[in-house]
Amino acid sequence: MLPCRFSYFGRMVTILAVVVCVLAGLFLSSPARAAGFPQKGKAVQMLVGFAAGGSTDVGARILASGLEKELGTAVVVVNKPGASSQIAYTALTQARPDGYTIGNTNFPSAVVSYLDPVRKATYTRKNFEPLALHVVDPGLFAVKTGSPFKTLREVVDAAKANPKKVTISTTGIQSDEHFAILQLQKMTGAQFAMVHFSQGSAPALTAILGGKIDVFCGNVGDLLAQFKSGEVRILGIMDNEETPFYPSVKTFEAQGYRLYGSSSRGFSAPAGTPKEIVNILSGAIKKAVATDEHKKRMKEMGLTLRYLDPTQYTKYWDEYEATLKELLPLTKE
Amino acid sequence: MDAIQNLFMGFTVALTPQNLLFAFLGSVLGTLIGVLPGIGPVAGVAMLIPLTFQMTPTGAIIMLTALFYGTQYGGTITSVLLNVPGEAASAITCIEGYEMAKQGRGGAALAIAAIGSFIGGTIATIALVLAAGPLTRWALEFGPVEFFALIMLGLSLLMGLAGKSMIKALMMGILGMLLAMVGMDPVRGLPRFTFGRMELMDGIGFVPVIMGLFGLAEVLENAEKQFAQVFAAKMSSIIPSRKEIRDSVGPILRGTVIGTLLGLVPGMTGSASSFLSYIAERKVSKYPERFGTGVIEGVAGPETANNAHANGALIPLFTLGIPASPTVAVIMGAFMMHGLIPGPFLFKEHPDVAWGVIASFYVGNVILLILNLPLVGIWVKILKIPYGLLFGVILAFMVVGAYSVSNSAFDVLVMTLFGLIGYLLRKLDFPLAPIVLTLILGPMMERSLRQSLDMSQGSLGIFLQSPIALVLLALAALILIAPAFKLFRRGKGILN
Numbered sequence: 001m002l003p004c005r006f007s008y009f010g011r012m013v014t015i016l017a018v019v020v021c022v023l024a025g026l027f028l029s030s031p032a033r034a035a036g037f038p039q040k041g042k043a044v045q046m047l048v049g050f051a052a053g054g055s056t057d058v059g060a061r062i063l064a065s066g067l068e069k070e071l072g073t074a075v076v077v078v079n080k081p082g083a084s085s086q087i088a089y090t091a092l093t094q095a096r097p098d099g100y101t102i103g104n105t106n107f108p109s110a111v112v113s114y115l116d117p118v119r120k121a122t123y124t125r126k127n128f129e130p131l132a133l134h135v136v137d138p139g140l141f142a143v144k145t146g147s148p149f150k151t152l153r154e155v156v157d158a159a160k161a162n163p164k165k166v167t168i169s170t171t172g173i174q175s176d177e178h179f180a181i182l183q184l185q186k187m188t189g190a191q192f193a194m195v196h197f198s199q200g201s202a203p204a205l206t207a208i209l210g211g212k213i214d215v216f217c218g219n220v221g222d223l224l225a226q227f228k229s230g231e232v233r234i235l236g237i238m239d240n241e242e243t244p245f246y247p248s249v250k251t252f253e254a255q256g257y258r259l260y261g262s263s264s265r266g267f268s269a270p271a272g273t274p275k276e277i278v279n280i281l282s283g284a285i286k287k288a289v290a291t292d293e294h295k296k297r298m299k300e301m302g303l304t305l306r307y308l309d310p311t312q313y314t315k316y317w318d319e320y321e322a323t324l325k326e327l328l329p330l331t332k333e
Numbered sequence: 334m335d336a337i338q339n340l341f342m343g344f345t346v347a348l349t350p351q352n353l354l355f356a357f358l359g360s361v362l363g364t365l366i367g368v369l370p371g372i373g374p375v376a377g378v379a380m381l382i383p384l385t386f387q388m389t390p391t392g393a394i395i396m397l398t399a400l401f402y403g404t405q406y407g408g409t410i411t412s413v414l415l416n417v418p419g420e421a422a423s424a425i426t427c428i429e430g431y432e433m434a435k436q437g438r439g440g441a442a443l444a445i446a447a448i449g450s451f452i453g454g455t456i457a458t459i460a461l462v463l464a465a466g467p468l469t470r471w472a473l474e475f476g477p478v479e480f481f482a483l484i485m486l487g488l489s490l491l492m493g494l495a496g497k498s499m500i501k502a503l504m505m506g507i508l509g510m511l512l513a514m515v516g517m518d519p520v521r522g523l524p525r526f527t528f529g530r531m532e533l534m535d536g537i538g539f540v541p542v543i544m545g546l547f548g549l550a551e552v553l554e555n556a557e558k559q560f561a562q563v564f565a566a567k568m569s570s571i572i573p574s575r576k577e578i579r580d581s582v583g584p585i586l587r588g589t590v591i592g593t594l595l596g597l598v599p600g601m602t603g604s605a606s607s608f609l610s611y612i613a614e615r616k617v618s619k620y621p622e623r624f625g626t627g628v629i630e631g632v633a634g635p636e637t638a639n640n641a642h643a644n645g646a647l648i649p650l651f652t653l654g655i656p657a658s659p660t661v662a663v664i665m666g667a668f669m670m671h672g673l674i675p676g677p678f679l680f681k682e683h684p685d686v687a688w689g690v691i692a693s694f695y696v697g698n699v700i701l702l703i704l705n706l707p708l709v710g711i712w713v714k715i716l717k718i719p720y721g722l723l724f725g726v727i728l729a730f731m732v733v734g735a736y737s738v739s740n741s742a743f744d745v746l747v748m749t750l751f752g753l754i755g756y757l758l759r760k761l762d763f764p765l766a767p768i769v770l771t772l773i774l775g776p777m778m779e780r781s782l783r784q785s786l787d788m789s790q791g792s793l794g795i796f797l798q799s800p801i802a803l804v805l806l807a808l809a810a811l812i813l814i815a816p817a818f819k820l821f822r823r824g825k826g827i828l829n
Contacts, residue, residue, distance in 0.1 A: 053379030212476030225654025
């Protein structure tokens with residue numbers, strides 16, 4: 001209790017202050033209300049699981065500035081890098097589901113983090129409320145210009161004829177390239193010697209241009225500079241349509257391999273976020289990505305815009321998870 | 334020569350009042366970010382990118398690149414004066430620079446560091462202008478196999494860090510290696526030594542560790558003494574003595590070569606370059622036992638190397654469109670967001686931007702030299718602040734800095750833990766440099782070894798097939814065996 005030397009007046013003021021605080025706490029911590037979301041002056045936090053400056057971060061920041069205009073309130077990007085975004089996903093799934101915290105959910109990192117038991121994730125698929133898919137970066141195969149491999153078929157045939165002799169790069173274990181190559185191997189019986197460059201595509205690019213590895217497996221956004229200067233020959237795109245960034249490059253599908261791989265970036269809220277708020281957020285994202293300014297910036301980054309609303313994104317997520325579930329044990333070999 | 338003509342054209346672009354202002358802004362911000370512990374060039378450049386949307390592409394890139402190499406200048410300041418590494422590449426400067434500061438020669442150390450940084454950065458830029466093609470072709474020769482051999486050479490030089498006790502140096506080297514093993518292993522993706530904590534899946538953060546080992550441990554040690562005694566030595570002139578200048582020439586030249594060449598190789602970090610420069614200086618010095626007591630060579634070499642590295646890392650960006658380091662990757666993003674794709678054709682399509690930016694590298698280095706030299710006098714006045722007041726501020730900066738690396742309180746815990754460890758190690762007279770060396774090189778070695786063996790599907794023969802790797806490995810073997818020969822000869826002499 002209060003010490004005796006406090007004056008009567010002092011005690012009254014203190015008790016009054018405590019009461020005011022308790023009342024304020026009760027009123028201000030009311031459950032999420034859709035009416036009035038978002039409140040002006042209250043910022044929406046966007047959690048990004050990669051370091052500032054990386055491709056995911058830059059894409060998120062560009063969207064955040066567009067979202068600010070649509071929502072009418074500040075959207076602040078908070079980087080929580082580490083453990084391939086697991087730290088950010090943990091923070092996202094534990095945040096209050098009131099719409100003021102959303103986060104980047106990338107495939108495959110998001111799905112792998114809860115499917116792989118060694119990751120000991122504190123969340124599962126159920127803890128996410130998908131908001132929207134933002135961009136996809138389709139996968140591709142490429143070789144150095146001047147390589148003996150002129151077509152995709154030659155690469156696959158070589159890998160079939162000489163198991164584990166054709167070297168191919170990925171950006172890490174359980175990366176989207178790793179899954180794509182595993183799928184291709186399952187499909188064709190080819191066996192590649194995968195070399196994992198977990199520091200990103202730059203060392204892999206150096207290795208391919210230096211003639212150290214045979215095939216570069218990466219994403220559309222990786223080769224803009226090298227394609228332009230003619231240093232690489234892109235053999236195929238793992239998508240159901242050709243990409244405007246590399247006209248004249250056929251899809252894998254068109255060359256006889258029904259392989260669809262990509263790394264994609266979307267946004268989610270914590271599960272339990274009210275439906276109305278989810279729709280407000282998703283609608284705002286939809287409007288933000290439709291502006292000319294946004295389209296221009298994504299194009300300059302080499303990213304392919306592909307908006308999906310919550311229902312479509314959920315379906316995409318489920319399909320993607322099913323594919324990965326099958327392939328995950330193979331990544332451990 | 335064509336290049337010189339284009340360079341002059343570039344200067345007309347770089348020296349417009351607007352672009353000069355951007356270069357100046359970038360330099361100032363870069364220096365400040367370098368001074369602040371924790372936040373490094375990557376975060377700094379990334380945070381400024383949205384602000385540059387309103388600027389012209391040339392102006393934006395001039396500012397961001399000035400920020401980048403500016404951080405290498407600023408990082409030295411706290412390393413020398415307070416033993417707190419301003420950012421990763423300045424860690425090794427703590428060892429000699431801080432000793433010099435305690436002896437009252439901190440001003441000279443900072444001055445030499447600024448001059449060396451200028452020379453390193455400028456020569457790396459000259460290399461870009463004159464020899465970009467051949468240098469890039471050289472860099473492309475470094476695949477995982479050659480990279481591994483290079484790292485092994487670096488690790489073999491660990492012997493050179495031994496100082497008084499070889500055993501203690503080796504123990505610290507192994508400790509650093511063990512620490513480097515924490516995280517997801519590159520073979521199966523299984524967590525090692527993470528104790529279930531996802532924050533450790535990428536390994537123990539390097540920046541919090543060095544902030545703890547050097548900065549916090551120093552504060553803890555100083556807390557034992559009377560505060561008045563911490564910087565008791567009278568601050569002598571901030572102008573380096575003639576002898577110091579003479580002794581710095583060799584290290585600066587060697588540091589330039591090391592930094593520029595290693596900066597070209599993607600995967601090599603600025604801290605690795607500066608560290609290898611330190612070891613090289615120790616190896617070629619006539620008085621290796623003086624290292625650790627505050628020798629100017631241990632400041633001149635590494636500081637030159639990290640600046641040469643920063644400017645050298647920009648070369649592959651212009652010649653191949655490949656970013657050789659994480660910060661350059663962010664700068665590449667900046668290019669792209671202004672609608673420019675960096676690469677050789679940038680010179681054909683936008684020669685004013687390409688040459689303007691290159692010319693601004695010279696301008697930026699000059700600005701930084703002018704900024705930093707006179708400021709040395711002001712910075713050293715920090716040491717006049719009563720330590721009783723200063724150490725609280727240092728601690729606050731370190732906590733904020735450690736947190737800011739990844740917005741993670743866990744990193745603050747790491748820094749605290751390593752502060753305690755560093756304090757204990759100092760008390761027991763263990764050298765800290767070997768830990769830093771293996772902590773930097775260990776993960777690189779494991780990754781490149783794994784990648785090499787993936788390429789050869791397990792056959793070690795792949796190392797024998799590369800001439801570069803063979804040479805580097807042979808050098809490493811020689812360095813390791815050499816002391817045994819000396820012993821052998823001495824033994825023979827005794828028998829006679």
